[in-house]
Amino acid sequence: MLRTNLLHSLHAAGTPIINAWAALPTGYSAELLGHSGYDAITVDAQHGMMGFDAALAMLQAISTTAAVPLVRSSGLVPPEIMRWLDAGSYGIICPMISTPRDAAALVSACRYPPTGDRSYGPARGLLYGGSDYFSHANSEIIVLAMIETEEGLANVEAIASTPGLDGIYIGPSDLSLALGQSPVTGPSTAIVNGAIEHIRAVTARAGGIAGIFCADGNVAAQRIAEGFGLVTPGNDATLLRTAATTAARIARGK
Amino acid sequence: MLRTNLLHSLHAAGTPIINAWAALPTGYSAELLGHSGYDAITVDAQHGMMGFDAALAMLQAISTTAAVPLVRSSGLVPPEIMRWLDAGSYGIICPMISTPRDAAALVSACRYPPTGDRSYGPARGLLYGGSDYFSHANSEIIVLAMIETEEGLANVEAIASTPGLDGIYIGPSDLSLALGQSPVTGPSTAIVNGAIEHIRAVTARAGGIAGIFCADGNVAAQRIAEGFGLVTPGNDATLLRTAATTAARIARGK
Amino acid sequence: MLRTNLLHSLHAAGTPIINAWAALPTGYSAELLGHSGYDAITVDAQHGMMGFDAALAMLQAISTTAAVPLVRSSGLVPPEIMRWLDAGSYGIICPMISTPRDAAALVSACRYPPTGDRSYGPARGLLYGGSDYFSHANSEIIVLAMIETEEGLANVEAIASTPGLDGIYIGPSDLSLALGQSPVTGPSTAIVNGAIEHIRAVTARAGGIAGIFCADGNVAAQRIAEGFGLVTPGNDATLLRTAATTAARIARGK
Amino acid sequence: MLRTNLLHSLHAAGTPIINAWAALPTGYSAELLGHSGYDAITVDAQHGMMGFDAALAMLQAISTTAAVPLVRSSGLVPPEIMRWLDAGSYGIICPMISTPRDAAALVSACRYPPTGDRSYGPARGLLYGGSDYFSHANSEIIVLAMIETEEGLANVEAIASTPGLDGIYIGPSDLSLALGQSPVTGPSTAIVNGAIEHIRAVTARAGGIAGIFCADGNVAAQRIAEGFGLVTPGNDATLLRTAATTAARIARGK
């Protein structure tokens, strides 16, 4: 009896998924996030500050809670993606997917044959998922492609309909940059907002999870109102810095 | 030219010291705190989740900023205290000081002969402090005793006047427990508040730094108004958990 | 609602507790033990090869399973013992308890006031135990004293009846050495066996958990038959070495 | 006088090589394997749970013993492969080699010019191998290609005869998957057994080392009987889990 991936049922029920973002390289902070009301926690192996050794401890810490562990890989690097899955991640968010071919390669890296070409050796995945991990991993593990280039934007329909892909995750900063704007994480210029809404709508039509990184809880709530199915209200490093800065300011009476 | 300890001049000027508290075992979070407006950052080797290996990286991270690195030791354990100083801490906060003799032993562990019996071998302290570290370390390094037992409370005048001790730091939770109350970190029952004010007043009269751990920035601001010279508006783990919980709640529209 | 300590109910029900022993300094092996059918897993901070940084990852890994996390401290060192509890250990096994005074100091280090003098700051303990950790920690956390000296043996009745102590854990090797024998972990000479049985009987009479380290599963089964309530069938390093040696031998056709 | 690679002489003498497989991320378990009767120990950087920082400690630990340190890379990633060699690995097992071109690229990454294009900077390799490492590394370091795809199977003759390649290592699980079977590590269906025997025979004819991962010592002994020159009787994580499970079961009297 494999552990089912809660994110599938939340998505099926139309319940928005609240996803935390972990950039601090320690299991203790990841565990704290797991006690803070999130459905999923993404270990950010692209812009986060952890190598494999720290990330493993984070995945274990997340596994002490009900939150689903995800990893954002550093790129479309199949050997690395397979390692995150073996380490017990129950999903992959992959940056810089620009073509249907990229998307297919991403899915393939996350699925055992005959669907894909993931190599067998589930290691910690087996401990997290359960003894019949192999039988169900292909259907339980979530695969999300990030669209954040002009080419990706142009290909969004084809990407969103890639067999086996569970949805699209938007990084507003890189998307803004790709569209010639400044890298903001909140609501942005009309051109960026239009692109975001376009990706969301196409993804929703294809039945996928439409996810997006948000500046904070308020932006996240708004994104949910817009129809997004997975939102990330900030990352732990920013939350900590903001909270610490506020606490210091208040202490100083400012 | 040794790096002078900013905390001495702040105290001399009557400027309250805003101190962050680091329990997360990673240099990245410690460095974030150093960019969040604090005068000092205390690595908590008593209740924090780091061993020496992680703490060293935290002390290095703090040293990239203007904040003064302090360590709270696990107890009155001189060989451990000396290691924190060698690792570049510019001050020690020592828990559970109950007698003048405890206080004298604490000071002795932090001072080179003839004042104390700190062993020579400054290691990273030399890198942080400068090439003439030995000549000035005894006067630059801050030593704070925690009073958090009934016996300590009874001895507060003698402890506060221990030669070489720079002040008293109050842990309201343990003090509350010692006085038969629940372990709260904010304003508390009359008996605890009375004890806190008593310690503060005695310390101030002795010319020392009166410091205290606070639940948050508001409590810290109030403690400053009461005359405290060093306040800690929460620790990083709690700040992160609170901020993360709030962000998730807002995202959920609650 | 605090997580209850499964070991109390097993003991109350007269069900023997099967306890794993972790000497390998990694969370992955600790997590594997948690999937191998044990009721408890003890991180061995005395003879095991981990510092605090590795032990924390082990405690997190154990928390992903149903096994109860325990730590054997390096000795009767209260500041260290308190750190293990703050890191989420749900029990302490303390070596070299020789007098009732030692036993009382051990219990005191594991209990918040007014029962003991544990310092408040539960950190990961709060995450593992639950939000009302403080209210129930004193009764949930298991405290076991090791008797392994002649003096301890002479004082066994007084030690076993120390208020707040949950039982006695026997290290047959050190006990053998104390009695002038070789350090074996299986059944031993008559003098050692007599001492072991004496300790067990006294502990049982006092209502405590009588625990013992065993060479392997067979010895453990025999100890249960003798009336022991907690047995440790070998440690992970030895299990791995033995299994690896056997596999190599078989592969070589020997 | 470079340290010679024991595996070459064992192969030349027709003596089967018994190879341990290390997935636990710690030098202590790797060192235990080195004391358990193996000729070689492979640090598994594909499905094992270690990053570079932990793997370095494992390679050092293996170097305290007579066992030859090998690394399985995460894939055919030359910069990564070169790092394992610089860290002191005396051989590479590379997964997913499907074409002669793949095989040639693998060999090239492991050989200094003019034979290959390995970058110079042997670091720990120099300490392990000796001061004339550069002169002899090309001939001492073992390079094994894994055949585990249909394409690889079709190309086995060309791959096995790649100049500089020392042999083929079979991962029965991935090979089974590639052939439309379930991922088992013991003897399997006729189609898989046929493929395994075919690869072995071709490799042997080409003079290479034919290696294979095995479920346990018994399977390994059988593989040796079939003519395999290098066998891996299980990995450390599985050995530990099995041994720990057995010990717990026996203790429970089951």
Next chain:
Amino acid sequence: MLRTNLLHSLHAAGTPIINAWAALPTGYSAELLGHSGYDAITVDAQHGMMGFDAALAMLQAISTTAAVPLVRSSGLVPPEIMRWLDAGSYGIICPMISTPRDAAALVSACRYPPTGDRSYGPARGLLYGGSDYFSHANSEIIVLAMIETEEGLANVEAIASTPGLDGIYIGPSDLSLALGQSPVTGPSTAIVNGAIEHIRAVTARAGGIAGIFCADGNVAAQRIAEGFGLVTPGNDATLLRTAATTAARIARGK
């Protein structure tokens, strides 16, 4: 106000840049180098012995000093290169650049759009660089290509004039190997010396920084006399080994 990259102004002023090379995987040694009179310190992620987790601590340690932190990547691997920049490296030295296309891809990985395709998420880069990191990172971050293949040598003019590339760094060992010579780091055969001088002259003509790894301080001084703008007088591992060997020899009276 972004932290300006000291190396640009040194280069503009014609002042030779003295660069340390860090292969030891610890922040303490990196910090020692930062106190030893260097303008820059390069964390060697190609031949050095650190993974990301150790490298992060090294970059923090370097940031406690005035030395500019650089990283040599393991190869031309854009996702990895972007991670080093996010971790706070203020420059990249990339091995094995053989074509103008390689050089352009390297520059692109180091520059935000529209100049390049670096992904946004500066993390520690923001802490090191300052709050307006994004606005100035493209111009502050140094990008150096290593030419160490025959093809690279043939393409040196085109590579050196790649828009956005700040210069060329020569690895004499790999260049020697590429030219059919032995891998030496000091002055070498006429053919290697000729190639080195050619690369230097072409780079200088293009206005770039011409850098080179040197066996020791004397070779470095000579390289400066030859016109090099950035020299590396040995790496920390070699410096330590040489110094330690000398100290032992002298102690033995040899």
Next chain:
Amino acid sequence: MLRTNLLHSLHAAGTPIINAWAALPTGYSAELLGHSGYDAITVDAQHGMMGFDAALAMLQAISTTAAVPLVRSSGLVPPEIMRWLDAGSYGIICPMISTPRDAAALVSACRYPPTGDRSYGPARGLLYGGSDYFSHANSEIIVLAMIETEEGLANVEAIASTPGLDGIYIGPSDLSLALGQSPVTGPSTAIVNGAIEHIRAVTARAGGIAGIFCADGNVAAQRIAEGFGLVTPGNDATLLRTAATTAARIARGK
């Protein structure tokens, strides 16, 4: 057949022991020292920058070489000392031994009963020492007391004749401080020199190893000439810093 401790035979033969001192927290630097011509390497757990997790990797790295691994403990802390021995240290150097009672407690912590009270559980010691470790550890493991206080100096005869103690190690800096002088590591004022010579002579007369920390190789050679049996020509951090500073200076043409 236990590994014999080379230091005993060197001492018996009157051959001076050249001892390296490791303060850098990484196995790679420790391994480099082991290839640099030393008879022993001391991991400095008092003033060095490593916790247990890093020290374990260092001890493993030293074990790849012929050098004997020693540890200087943080103080006279028996549970800590026993951990270093279990981790495979073949000797202890203990700071701040001032009385015969201190010396006896130190010896006791290093010897199994009936000689001492070391707890049984040799862990890595067994791997390093061999399968009959227990039978011979008491005689193979070296125990050196540091005399560096006035009281210690006054008690030197009694300390040096403590049964089981193998010798005295002098820390000239702390001894200088204790005698009211500045903390120098080279030849010093007449009063310090007199004390050093006195300790050496007393130790030699008692048949013990007289050891001393030295500023560099020249001082070490001189100390050997004076009759010292074990010398430490500087530590790795200082060697690296000095060598790096010199290389940078030479590169700058100074």
